[in-house]
Amino acid sequence: MARIERTTEGDNTMDRALASHIARDAAFTNDLDYIDDNLERLSRGSTAKTSEQQKQAAIRDYKTMEAVLGGCDVCFKQTEQVDGSGLLRPPEYPMVALGNRVCLMLPNREPMSDGHCIIAPIEHIAGSSLRCDDDAWDEITNFMKFLLHMFAAQGKGAVFIETVMSTQPSRAHHCAIECIPLPLDMASDAPAYFKEGLLASGDEWSQHRKVIDTMLKDRAVAPDNDNVRDQDQNHQLARNAIRRGGFRNTMTAKMPYFHVWFTPHGGMGHVIENPDRFPPWFGREIVGGMLDLPPTVYRKPRRLKETHDQRCDRAAEWKQQFGWSKFDWTAAL
Template identity: 70%
Template structure:
């Protein structure tokens, strides 16, 4: 390289940028910083809420200090919009009626409009989340066809009227977007107030906020997922429920990888705990509706049973699923979600083989056949018989599929009466009685020995 030549990096660095480009880069940097702060704020807030609930359940002396920290963190959050009503200010969080964090950026939508074929997988996933609930191109075309009384399904007519048929609705104004955010906020608040599984934040007379625990007896609490006892009469003594802390409406498939890591941890701990007592476990999830207002808080039921009966459960579910719904269906009656993995048998206590089995089970739960086979956009039923998967069923006609289907099959295996699974009686308990029932459950089954959430306290 001669003395008069300049390296390419120096050339690029030496170029002067136009004011428009500098302004555009500055706005992009500000959006990136805002997005990273929002994600960090949400993760820290989840951990702080978990610490507050653990302190409340254990009656820790640090409860008052943790509640102050939570109130300060809530007041220091990043709002999206503010709505004033008399003297009360309501901060609209960056979530939709599904309870999921959304971005307010528009550059992905602009990129999809300019070059839709150049989007990355991450951008397409984010675009799908941002535009969920909006009309797609096919829906826009269907709306234009519905308005045309003279429509004829032939290529000549479509070519002659292509401009009118491809006309899209006018983009929403800022006021319409704001009103949509207000509607989503009210819908989300209504779902949280009526949900018995959610942690509710109540305002005190002195202006401070108090985090109220769910109506379900709490056994263990992670950063994103908790283990609870049923609020109604359980099917047996070991019956428990795995549910995310945040309100996820309907399907557990909407949860992210971190949430599924904790779900898998609870599954493996419960399997080990009941296996030590000579029992098998069946995990079940039933999603009857995909509408957030009707779906309710997603949950996975855990029902233990004697090992000899647990081995027959897959056959019972197979026969019951084949006879469910209509005789003719668009989907297979039974969808196998088992991940085929080769288990390593530990030789002379070889830790490497044990670690290999552990990571295989973790990946099967996190990215296994269930998450790759089933979809959250359709109602379904799924049963896990081990961490590697089980069998699923797409519910095509929710009116014909009973919401207690899984419990009914288990009741048939265990010879239980219909009152146990069909409409179990709700238990009327105070907060102290719920805590007492949870403590008795933990002592009876020795949960303390298998509780993985103790590791979180050491962090």
């Protein structure tokens, strides 16, 4: 996606080059005959220059992405063996479940609560989960649903948080949605805690609402809807609800944001207008306050130094503790 955005800039570059030639032409007149007669002269050099710029931009983009992917600890990495074959090395996180597009893993740092886990796309998606396609989002939603069912069987609830501090592919981290379990009574109070925290965050004056409702809503088709004929009002099309709102229809990947899901249908969002003044641990701090945790747990959690076998053991213990096998929808893939 980033590569497409970079390469499409060439069209604008060509327009700017043509405009520059026109500006230097003292005899230019806004006449179609004049433009047709002098088109070759006006556009001379711009095409070759633009092609070279696109080539250099593609090279820079490739090198940047290679560096980003090489330094990403969430990505699966291809390593070359002695015999020349390739081996896919898993990320340095305890892997719980693997879908076609999305995986479920445990944090590689000290968890905030028992059961803390992470939903992340397998492909390197920089920054926002809004850049994921529909298939990936189907899997994200499945993980959310079955995690909530699993924790409910344990008498717990959970919140899902995502913090996007940068939208630049070279600076943004591999997108990840944290799932933090809470006692059931605290989970029901979570919307009030997050709303209070969001209202108190940022500057007093901002261009966006501090609290953006992203809950998916159902709206019945209105009787006077021109798309539904009167005789079809009792038809299934008229009875079905029209889906409005929701995280993917409300937030944008073009701006940094914070979002918390209370259900797979949505929650609350906040546009981060000034990333320098918004703490990246904001969501974890709200949960930490609810659980009465020390700041070291949610600000700079201790990194767990584990071998591959230790990570596998921790994932196996997590599955056994919470009975994940009953809720593992990826087993049917």
